[in-house]
Amino acid sequence: MHMRSWLLIASLLVVNFGGFSLFANPAAGQDAPLIEAFLVEGRLADGIAASREHLATKPDDDQARFGLAVAEFLQSVERLGQTLHRHGALGQQGRLTRIIPFFRLPVPDNPDPAETSYEDARSLIQTFLNDLEVAEATLAKLGEREVSMPLRFGLIRLDLDGDGETSEAEALWRILEAFDSQRPFPPGTRPVASRDELRAASEAFVIHFDRGDAYWLQGYCHLLSAVGEYALAHDTEDFFAVLAPYLFAKPTTPSLPTELFKDVAPVPGMPLEMGSVADAITALHRIRFPVVAASRTEKSLSHLEQVLALSRKTWQSIQAETDNNHEWIPNASQQCVIPGMAVTAEMIAAWQGFLDESESILKGETLVPHWRLRSGMGINLRMVFLEPTTFDLIEWAQGSAAVPYVQQGRCTSSRRWGELQQAFRGQFIGFAIWFN
Numbered sequence: 001m002h003m004r005s006w007l008l009i010a011s012l013l014v015v016n017f018g019g020f021s022l023f024a025n026p027a028a029g030q031d032a033p034l035i036e037a038f039l040v041e042g043r044l045a046d047g048i049a050a051s052r053e054h055l056a057t058k059p060d061d062d063q064a065r066f067g068l069a070v071a072e073f074l075q076s077v078e079r080l081g082q083t084l085h086r087h088g089a090l091g092q093q094g095r096l097t098r099i100i101p102f103f104r105l106p107v108p109d110n111p112d113p114a115e116t117s118y119e120d121a122r123s124l125i126q127t128f129l130n131d132l133e134v135a136e137a138t139l140a141k142l143g144e145r146e147v148s149m150p151l152r153f154g155l156i157r158l159d160l161d162g163d164g165e166t167s168e169a170e171a172l173w174r175i176l177e178a179f180d181s182q183r184p185f186p187p188g189t190r191p192v193a194s195r196d197e198l199r200a201a202s203e204a205f206v207i208h209f210d211r212g213d214a215y216w217l218q219g220y221c222h223l224l225s226a227v228g229e230y231a232l233a234h235d236t237e238d239f240f241a242v243l244a245p246y247l248f249a250k251p252t253t254p255s256l257p258t259e260l261f262k263d264v265a266p267v268p269g270m271p272l273e274m275g276s277v278a279d280a281i282t283a284l285h286r287i288r289f290p291v292v293a294a295s296r297t298e299k300s301l302s303h304l305e306q307v308l309a310l311s312r313k314t315w316q317s318i319q320a321e322t323d324n325n326h327e328w329i330p331n332a333s334q335q336c337v338i339p340g341m342a343v344t345a346e347m348i349a350a351w352q353g354f355l356d357e358s359e360s361i362l363k364g365e366t367l368v369p370h371w372r373l374r375s376g377m378g379i380n381l382r383m384v385f386l387e388p389t390t391f392d393l394i395e396w397a398q399g400s401a402a403v404p405y406v407q408q409g410r411c412t413s414s415r416r417w418g419e420l421q422q423a424f425r426g427q428f429i430g431f432a433i434w435f436n
Contacts, residue, residue: 033149035067042157042166044075062147069138076131082162088113088249107161113249118237129228136221149209208326212317219310219436226303233296234289242283287393301385308359350423369411372399378411
Protein backbone atom coordinates (compact mmCIF):
# COMPACT_ATOMS: atom_id res chain seq x y z
CA MET A 1 0.00 0.00 0.00
CA HIS A 2 1.26 3.47 -0.89
CA MET A 3 1.03 5.73 2.07
CA ARG A 4 0.74 9.34 0.92
CA SER A 5 1.23 12.17 3.33
CA TRP A 6 1.34 15.87 2.90
CA LEU A 7 5.12 15.69 3.16
CA LEU A 8 5.45 12.88 0.66
CA ILE A 9 3.07 14.51 -1.79
CA ALA A 10 5.16 17.67 -1.70
CA SER A 11 8.27 15.59 -2.21
CA LEU A 12 6.67 13.73 -5.09
CA LEU A 13 5.98 17.03 -6.79
CA VAL A 14 9.64 17.92 -6.43
CA VAL A 15 10.67 14.66 -8.07
CA ASN A 16 8.08 14.64 -10.83
CA PHE A 17 7.96 18.20 -11.99
CA GLY A 18 11.51 19.42 -11.43
CA GLY A 19 12.78 22.96 -11.51
CA PHE A 20 12.03 23.27 -7.80
CA SER A 21 14.13 25.73 -5.86
CA LEU A 22 13.77 26.64 -2.22
CA PHE A 23 14.81 30.22 -2.90
CA ALA A 24 11.75 32.35 -2.23
CA ASN A 25 11.04 35.49 -0.29
CA PRO A 26 9.35 35.07 3.09
CA ALA A 27 5.89 36.43 3.58
CA ALA A 28 6.69 39.94 4.73
CA GLY A 29 4.86 41.52 7.61
CA GLN A 30 3.38 38.27 8.87
CA ASP A 31 3.68 37.05 12.44
CA ALA A 32 4.64 33.40 12.71
CA PRO A 33 1.60 31.25 13.56
CA LEU A 34 1.39 29.66 16.97
CA ILE A 35 2.21 26.18 15.67
CA GLU A 36 5.34 27.05 13.67
CA ALA A 37 7.85 27.08 16.54
CA PHE A 38 6.72 23.61 17.61
CA LEU A 39 6.92 22.29 14.04
CA VAL A 40 10.41 23.72 13.52
CA GLU A 41 11.59 22.20 16.82
CA GLY A 42 9.98 18.86 16.01
CA ARG A 43 7.75 18.99 19.09
CA LEU A 44 4.48 17.95 17.49
CA ALA A 45 2.84 16.63 20.65
CA ASP A 46 3.66 19.83 22.55
CA GLY A 47 2.37 21.92 19.65
CA ILE A 48 -0.88 19.98 19.57
CA ALA A 49 -1.34 20.40 23.32
CA ALA A 50 -0.57 24.13 23.17
CA SER A 51 -2.94 24.65 20.24
CA ARG A 52 -5.78 22.84 21.98
CA GLU A 53 -5.22 24.87 25.15
CA HIS A 54 -5.22 28.09 23.09
CA LEU A 55 -8.43 27.11 21.27
CA ALA A 56 -10.14 26.34 24.57
CA THR A 57 -10.09 30.08 25.31
CA LYS A 58 -10.15 31.36 21.72
CA PRO A 59 -12.35 28.93 19.78
CA ASP A 60 -12.73 31.35 16.84
CA ASP A 61 -8.99 31.45 16.06
CA ASP A 62 -9.12 29.63 12.71
CA GLN A 63 -5.39 30.05 12.11
CA ALA A 64 -4.64 28.19 15.35
CA ARG A 65 -7.16 25.50 14.42
CA PHE A 66 -5.60 25.10 10.97
CA GLY A 67 -2.18 24.90 12.60
CA LEU A 68 -3.49 22.24 15.00
CA ALA A 69 -4.79 20.19 12.06
CA VAL A 70 -1.46 20.45 10.25
CA ALA A 71 0.37 19.25 13.36
CA GLU A 72 -2.10 16.38 13.81
CA PHE A 73 -1.66 15.36 10.18
CA LEU A 74 2.11 15.50 10.43
CA GLN A 75 1.93 13.50 13.64
CA SER A 76 0.06 10.78 11.73
CA VAL A 77 2.91 10.73 9.21
CA GLU A 78 5.50 10.73 11.99
CA ARG A 79 3.80 7.86 13.82
CA LEU A 80 3.59 5.88 10.58
CA GLY A 81 7.28 6.47 9.93
CA GLN A 82 8.20 5.40 13.44
CA THR A 83 6.23 2.16 13.08
CA LEU A 84 7.83 1.38 9.73
CA HIS A 85 11.26 2.09 11.20
CA ARG A 86 10.54 -0.14 14.20
CA HIS A 87 9.82 -3.00 11.80
CA GLY A 88 12.92 -2.37 9.69
CA ALA A 89 11.15 -0.80 6.71
CA LEU A 90 12.81 2.64 6.80
CA GLY A 91 16.43 3.68 6.63
CA GLN A 92 19.06 3.52 3.94
CA GLN A 93 19.09 -0.29 4.07
CA GLY A 94 15.43 -0.82 4.95
CA ARG A 95 13.59 -3.52 3.05
CA LEU A 96 10.95 -1.12 1.77
CA THR A 97 13.52 1.41 0.57
CA ARG A 98 15.37 -1.17 -1.50
CA ILE A 99 12.27 -1.55 -3.65
CA ILE A 100 10.84 1.98 -3.48
CA PRO A 101 13.57 4.66 -3.28
CA PHE A 102 10.77 7.09 -2.41
CA PHE A 103 10.99 5.76 1.17
CA ARG A 104 14.78 6.11 1.42
CA LEU A 105 14.61 8.79 4.08
CA PRO A 106 17.61 10.24 5.96
CA VAL A 107 16.95 8.20 9.11
CA PRO A 108 19.34 5.66 10.63
CA ASP A 109 18.85 1.95 10.00
CA ASN A 110 17.26 -0.07 12.77
CA PRO A 111 19.86 -2.59 14.00
CA ASP A 112 17.26 -4.60 15.93
CA PRO A 113 13.94 -4.49 14.05
CA ALA A 114 10.79 -6.01 15.51
CA GLU A 115 9.08 -9.02 14.01
CA THR A 116 6.13 -8.20 11.74
CA SER A 117 2.97 -10.25 11.49
CA TYR A 118 -0.01 -9.80 9.20
CA GLU A 119 -1.95 -8.39 12.14
CA ASP A 120 0.87 -5.93 12.80
CA ALA A 121 0.51 -4.65 9.23
CA ARG A 122 -3.25 -4.26 9.58
CA SER A 123 -2.76 -2.49 12.91
CA LEU A 124 -0.31 -0.11 11.25
CA ILE A 125 -2.96 0.88 8.71
CA GLN A 126 -5.69 1.18 11.35
CA THR A 127 -3.54 3.46 13.51
CA PHE A 128 -2.88 5.67 10.51
CA LEU A 129 -6.63 5.81 9.80
CA ASN A 130 -7.34 6.76 13.42
CA ASP A 131 -4.78 9.56 13.27
CA LEU A 132 -6.15 10.86 9.97
CA GLU A 133 -9.63 10.94 11.47
CA VAL A 134 -8.39 13.24 14.23
CA ALA A 135 -6.83 15.70 11.76
CA GLU A 136 -9.87 15.63 9.48
CA ALA A 137 -12.22 16.31 12.38
CA THR A 138 -10.18 19.38 13.32
CA LEU A 139 -10.26 20.67 9.75
CA ALA A 140 -14.01 20.10 9.60
CA LYS A 141 -14.43 22.56 12.51
CA LEU A 142 -12.89 25.43 10.56
CA GLY A 143 -15.34 28.15 9.76
CA GLU A 144 -16.08 29.40 6.26
CA ARG A 145 -14.01 32.52 6.92
CA GLU A 146 -10.71 33.05 5.14
CA VAL A 147 -7.71 31.76 7.05
CA SER A 148 -4.06 32.66 6.50
CA MET A 149 -1.09 30.63 7.74
CA PRO A 150 2.45 31.20 6.42
CA LEU A 151 4.84 28.38 7.33
CA ARG A 152 8.58 27.88 6.77
CA PHE A 153 7.85 24.47 5.36
CA GLY A 154 11.43 23.27 4.89
CA LEU A 155 12.34 23.74 8.57
CA ILE A 156 9.62 21.45 9.94
CA ARG A 157 11.10 18.39 11.67
CA LEU A 158 9.68 14.89 12.15
CA ASP A 159 10.97 12.20 14.49
CA LEU A 160 10.76 9.38 11.95
CA ASP A 161 13.01 6.93 13.77
CA GLY A 162 11.18 7.27 17.10
CA ASP A 163 14.25 8.06 19.20
CA GLY A 164 12.52 10.98 20.93
CA GLU A 165 14.73 13.55 19.22
CA THR A 166 14.50 15.51 15.98
CA SER A 167 17.89 16.22 14.49
CA GLU A 168 18.79 18.47 11.59
CA ALA A 169 18.76 15.35 9.40
CA GLU A 170 15.02 14.98 10.05
CA ALA A 171 14.08 18.48 8.85
CA LEU A 172 11.88 18.46 5.77
CA TRP A 173 14.49 20.24 3.68
CA ARG A 174 16.85 17.32 4.31
CA ILE A 175 14.11 14.88 3.35
CA LEU A 176 13.47 16.87 0.18
CA GLU A 177 17.21 16.79 -0.45
CA ALA A 178 17.17 13.00 -0.11
CA PHE A 179 14.47 12.71 -2.77
CA ASP A 180 16.22 15.25 -4.94
CA SER A 181 19.46 13.25 -4.79
CA GLN A 182 17.66 10.17 -6.08
CA ARG A 183 16.45 11.95 -9.19
CA PRO A 184 18.73 11.62 -12.24
CA PHE A 185 19.89 15.00 -13.48
CA PRO A 186 21.87 15.65 -16.65
CA PRO A 187 25.43 16.75 -15.85
CA GLY A 188 25.61 20.32 -14.61
CA THR A 189 21.85 20.82 -14.25
CA ARG A 190 21.21 20.22 -10.55
CA PRO A 191 18.91 23.01 -9.28
CA VAL A 192 20.69 23.39 -5.90
CA ALA A 193 24.46 23.11 -5.86
CA SER A 194 25.20 22.33 -2.24
CA ARG A 195 23.70 21.41 1.12
CA ASP A 196 24.68 24.79 2.56
CA GLU A 197 22.70 26.56 -0.16
CA LEU A 198 19.72 24.30 0.41
CA ARG A 199 19.86 24.90 4.16
CA ALA A 200 20.10 28.66 3.72
CA ALA A 201 17.26 28.67 1.20
CA SER A 202 15.00 26.74 3.55
CA GLU A 203 15.21 29.62 6.04
CA ALA A 204 13.52 31.87 3.50
CA PHE A 205 11.13 29.39 1.88
CA VAL A 206 7.55 30.14 2.93
CA ILE A 207 4.30 28.56 1.81
CA HIS A 208 1.31 30.77 2.53
CA PHE A 209 -1.51 28.35 3.27
CA ASP A 210 -5.08 29.65 3.07
CA ARG A 211 -8.69 28.43 3.16
CA GLY A 212 -8.44 26.56 -0.12
CA ASP A 213 -5.41 24.67 1.20
CA ALA A 214 -7.33 23.69 4.33
CA TYR A 215 -10.01 22.12 2.15
CA TRP A 216 -7.21 20.47 0.14
CA LEU A 217 -5.66 18.89 3.24
CA GLN A 218 -9.06 17.75 4.49
CA GLY A 219 -9.65 16.12 1.11
CA TYR A 220 -6.34 14.28 1.34
CA CYS A 221 -7.28 12.93 4.76
CA HIS A 222 -10.37 11.43 3.14
CA LEU A 223 -8.43 10.11 0.14
CA LEU A 224 -5.89 8.29 2.29
CA SER A 225 -8.70 7.00 4.48
CA ALA A 226 -10.55 5.64 1.44
CA VAL A 227 -7.51 3.59 0.45
CA GLY A 228 -6.95 2.32 3.99
CA GLU A 229 -10.58 1.34 4.56
CA TYR A 230 -10.73 -0.55 1.27
CA ALA A 231 -7.56 -2.44 2.14
CA LEU A 232 -8.82 -3.42 5.60
CA ALA A 233 -12.16 -4.54 4.15
CA HIS A 234 -10.39 -7.55 2.64
CA ASP A 235 -8.36 -10.52 3.82
CA THR A 236 -4.95 -10.07 2.15
CA GLU A 237 -2.94 -12.44 4.35
CA ASP A 238 -1.80 -14.81 1.59
CA PHE A 239 -0.72 -11.86 -0.56
CA PHE A 240 1.05 -10.26 2.40
CA ALA A 241 3.07 -13.43 3.05
CA VAL A 242 4.70 -13.10 -0.38
CA LEU A 243 5.45 -9.38 -0.11
CA ALA A 244 6.34 -9.20 3.59
CA PRO A 245 10.03 -10.18 3.15
CA TYR A 246 10.40 -7.28 0.71
CA LEU A 247 8.78 -4.80 3.08
CA PHE A 248 9.87 -5.75 6.58
CA ALA A 249 13.04 -7.10 8.13
CA LYS A 250 11.53 -9.98 10.15
CA PRO A 251 8.16 -11.17 8.82
CA THR A 252 6.70 -13.90 11.01
CA THR A 253 5.03 -15.85 8.21
CA PRO A 254 6.95 -15.56 4.91
CA SER A 255 5.56 -17.66 2.06
CA LEU A 256 8.90 -19.51 1.77
CA PRO A 257 10.43 -20.72 5.07
CA THR A 258 13.95 -19.33 5.31
CA GLU A 259 15.23 -22.57 6.86
CA LEU A 260 14.30 -24.37 3.63
CA PHE A 261 14.92 -21.87 0.84
CA LYS A 262 18.03 -19.90 0.00
CA ASP A 263 18.35 -16.42 -1.46
CA VAL A 264 18.71 -16.54 -5.22
CA ALA A 265 21.78 -14.71 -6.48
CA PRO A 266 21.27 -12.20 -9.33
CA VAL A 267 22.01 -13.47 -12.82
CA PRO A 268 24.65 -11.34 -14.59
CA GLY A 269 23.09 -9.15 -17.25
CA MET A 270 19.54 -9.48 -15.89
CA PRO A 271 17.89 -6.40 -14.31
CA LEU A 272 15.95 -8.53 -11.79
CA GLU A 273 16.99 -11.66 -9.95
CA MET A 274 14.83 -14.69 -10.62
CA GLY A 275 13.62 -15.03 -7.04
CA SER A 276 12.03 -11.59 -7.19
CA VAL A 277 10.41 -12.37 -10.53
CA ALA A 278 8.98 -15.61 -9.17
CA ASP A 279 7.68 -13.83 -6.07
CA ALA A 280 6.07 -11.10 -8.18
CA ILE A 281 4.24 -13.69 -10.25
CA THR A 282 3.11 -15.47 -7.10
CA ALA A 283 1.92 -12.19 -5.58
CA LEU A 284 -0.23 -11.52 -8.67
CA HIS A 285 -1.60 -15.05 -8.39
CA ARG A 286 -2.61 -14.34 -4.79
CA ILE A 287 -4.53 -11.14 -5.48
CA ARG A 288 -7.74 -12.80 -4.45
CA PHE A 289 -9.03 -10.96 -1.41
CA PRO A 290 -12.17 -12.22 0.38
CA VAL A 291 -14.32 -9.55 2.02
CA VAL A 292 -14.04 -9.60 5.82
CA ALA A 293 -15.65 -6.23 6.64
CA ALA A 294 -18.16 -5.11 4.01
CA SER A 295 -18.98 -1.94 5.94
CA ARG A 296 -15.46 -0.70 5.27
CA THR A 297 -15.96 -0.61 1.50
CA GLU A 298 -19.03 1.57 2.05
CA LYS A 299 -16.93 3.84 4.25
CA SER A 300 -14.31 3.93 1.51
CA LEU A 301 -16.96 5.10 -0.95
CA SER A 302 -18.11 7.79 1.48
CA HIS A 303 -14.54 9.04 1.83
CA LEU A 304 -14.17 9.23 -1.96
CA GLU A 305 -17.40 11.23 -2.20
CA GLN A 306 -15.99 13.63 0.38
CA VAL A 307 -12.78 13.94 -1.65
CA LEU A 308 -14.79 15.18 -4.64
CA ALA A 309 -16.92 17.54 -2.55
CA LEU A 310 -13.88 19.05 -0.85
CA SER A 311 -12.03 19.41 -4.15
CA ARG A 312 -14.93 21.53 -5.38
CA LYS A 313 -14.67 23.68 -2.24
CA THR A 314 -10.91 23.89 -2.68
CA TRP A 315 -11.20 25.27 -6.17
CA GLN A 316 -14.13 27.52 -5.38
CA SER A 317 -11.97 29.12 -2.70
CA ILE A 318 -8.84 29.27 -4.87
CA GLN A 319 -10.75 30.80 -7.78
CA ALA A 320 -12.09 33.55 -5.50
CA GLU A 321 -8.61 34.63 -4.40
CA THR A 322 -7.31 37.99 -5.60
CA ASP A 323 -3.95 38.07 -3.82
CA ASN A 324 -0.70 36.52 -5.03
CA ASN A 325 1.12 35.44 -1.90
CA HIS A 326 3.35 32.33 -1.94
CA GLU A 327 0.53 30.12 -3.21
CA TRP A 328 0.68 26.35 -2.70
CA ILE A 329 -2.00 25.84 -5.35
CA PRO A 330 -2.60 28.98 -7.45
CA ASN A 331 -5.45 30.01 -9.70
CA ALA A 332 -4.74 31.05 -13.27
CA SER A 333 -3.91 34.62 -12.21
CA GLN A 334 -1.52 33.70 -9.39
CA GLN A 335 2.01 32.39 -9.18
CA CYS A 336 2.84 29.10 -7.52
CA VAL A 337 5.43 29.07 -4.75
CA ILE A 338 7.08 26.22 -6.67
CA PRO A 339 8.97 27.88 -9.54
CA GLY A 340 8.03 26.56 -12.95
CA MET A 341 4.64 25.28 -11.84
CA ALA A 342 1.69 27.07 -13.42
CA VAL A 343 -2.03 26.49 -13.48
CA THR A 344 -4.06 27.59 -16.48
CA ALA A 345 -7.75 28.32 -16.89
CA GLU A 346 -7.91 25.33 -19.25
CA MET A 347 -6.55 23.05 -16.53
CA ILE A 348 -9.05 24.32 -13.97
CA ALA A 349 -11.95 23.83 -16.38
CA ALA A 350 -10.72 20.33 -17.22
CA TRP A 351 -10.43 19.50 -13.53
CA GLN A 352 -14.02 20.60 -12.95
CA GLY A 353 -15.02 18.27 -15.77
CA PHE A 354 -13.06 15.46 -14.11
CA LEU A 355 -14.91 16.07 -10.84
CA ASP A 356 -18.26 15.98 -12.65
CA GLU A 357 -17.43 12.72 -14.40
CA SER A 358 -16.00 11.11 -11.25
CA GLU A 359 -19.04 12.12 -9.22
CA SER A 360 -21.33 10.63 -11.85
CA ILE A 361 -19.34 7.38 -11.76
CA LEU A 362 -19.44 7.14 -7.95
CA LYS A 363 -23.20 7.76 -8.04
CA GLY A 364 -23.62 4.91 -10.51
CA GLU A 365 -25.11 7.25 -13.12
CA THR A 366 -22.14 6.76 -15.46
CA LEU A 367 -20.77 3.26 -15.93
CA VAL A 368 -17.20 2.03 -16.29
CA PRO A 369 -16.41 0.10 -19.48
CA HIS A 370 -14.82 -3.35 -19.65
CA TRP A 371 -13.01 -4.62 -22.69
CA ARG A 372 -15.27 -7.68 -23.04
CA LEU A 373 -18.65 -6.03 -22.50
CA ARG A 374 -21.03 -5.39 -25.36
CA SER A 375 -21.71 -1.84 -26.53
CA GLY A 376 -23.96 0.08 -24.17
CA MET A 377 -23.01 -2.06 -21.16
CA GLY A 378 -20.77 -1.08 -18.28
CA ILE A 379 -19.88 -1.64 -14.62
CA ASN A 380 -21.72 0.21 -11.86
CA LEU A 381 -18.78 1.16 -9.66
CA ARG A 382 -21.04 2.32 -6.84
CA MET A 383 -22.40 -1.20 -6.47
CA VAL A 384 -18.85 -2.57 -6.32
CA PHE A 385 -18.43 -0.60 -3.09
CA LEU A 386 -21.93 -1.19 -1.69
CA GLU A 387 -22.20 -4.90 -2.51
CA PRO A 388 -18.59 -6.11 -2.38
CA THR A 389 -17.54 -9.62 -3.30
CA THR A 390 -14.12 -11.30 -3.25
CA PHE A 391 -11.68 -9.10 -5.15
CA ASP A 392 -9.97 -11.34 -7.70
CA LEU A 393 -7.67 -9.47 -10.08
CA ILE A 394 -7.56 -12.24 -12.69
CA GLU A 395 -11.33 -12.63 -12.73
CA TRP A 396 -11.80 -8.87 -13.03
CA ALA A 397 -9.45 -8.81 -16.01
CA GLN A 398 -11.20 -11.82 -17.53
CA GLY A 399 -14.66 -10.38 -16.83
CA SER A 400 -16.43 -12.90 -14.60
CA ALA A 401 -15.95 -10.78 -11.46
CA ALA A 402 -17.75 -7.88 -13.16
CA VAL A 403 -20.94 -9.84 -13.88
CA PRO A 404 -22.86 -8.84 -10.69
CA TYR A 405 -22.30 -5.17 -11.44
CA VAL A 406 -22.97 -4.98 -15.19
CA GLN A 407 -25.77 -2.67 -16.27
CA GLN A 408 -26.96 -1.01 -19.44
CA GLY A 409 -26.30 2.70 -19.69
CA ARG A 410 -23.84 5.44 -20.61
CA CYS A 411 -20.18 4.60 -20.08
CA THR A 412 -17.36 7.01 -19.47
CA SER A 413 -15.31 7.29 -22.64
CA SER A 414 -11.61 7.13 -23.40
CA ARG A 415 -12.09 10.34 -25.41
CA ARG A 416 -13.02 12.27 -22.27
CA TRP A 417 -9.92 11.02 -20.43
CA GLY A 418 -7.80 11.79 -23.48
CA GLU A 419 -9.02 15.39 -23.35
CA LEU A 420 -7.94 15.54 -19.72
CA GLN A 421 -4.45 14.38 -20.64
CA GLN A 422 -4.30 17.00 -23.35
CA ALA A 423 -5.40 19.81 -20.99
CA PHE A 424 -2.67 18.81 -18.54
CA ARG A 425 0.03 18.43 -21.22
CA GLY A 426 0.15 14.66 -20.81
CA GLN A 427 0.79 14.89 -17.05
CA PHE A 428 -2.73 14.49 -15.68
CA ILE A 429 -1.81 11.92 -13.00
CA GLY A 430 0.95 14.12 -11.59
CA PHE A 431 -1.28 17.19 -11.52
CA ALA A 432 -4.15 15.15 -10.02
CA ILE A 433 -1.90 14.19 -7.09
CA TRP A 434 -1.23 17.88 -6.58
CA PHE A 435 -4.75 19.20 -7.24
CA ASN A 436 -6.60 16.51 -5.28
